[in-house]
Amino acid sequence: MTAGCLALNASYEPLTMVPLRRALRLVIDGKAEIVEADGQAPVRSERRAFPRPLVIRLTRYVHVPRRFRRQVTNTFLFARDGYRCQYCGRAAVELKPREGLTRDHLIPLSRGGTNEWTNVVTACSPCNTRKANRLPAEIGMEPLARPTEPHFVHLAWAVRRLTPIQARYIRTFYGEDTLRELERLEGALPRPAEGAVPVTSA
């Protein structure tokens, strides 16, 4: 099963995953070329059959801001923390049925805390409830690791499913270390259902 098509910049920099349909549209419009295709299953448009693209490359270079995104989403926050509560250390897969991963603010929002990377950690719902609006020192709940802003590459690719061929392009561009880090995070992903973890914010 292919989750999508990896889109590369004209420079071969991996940009994002795009749905198959959109990838084909870019190719048909001459805005991208197919770099790698799945030879097994062609896709058909009205007139033509195309190999199913796994990797496409834009024909014109697109300028992308270096900073990935300053905004913290739960998807990326949980990925940064390896899908593990930073207080009790339980992984998403170890949570009980009605529990879920949440966003906890070290300095609570109600006490002037922010949503910056350095102030938010992944917490299971019971830990989040227990900590409530207290500071870590007030209740003796220190996170397992000091939260930091992650490298955008790690997060951008950690939450996506890559085929081995697609992963090769990430490795080519960013190096072996990045790929290994991604595989570490990939291994920590909750399975089997990606959407099974309740996503809430507190």
Ligand SMILES: [Zn+2]
């Ligand atoms: Zn916990």
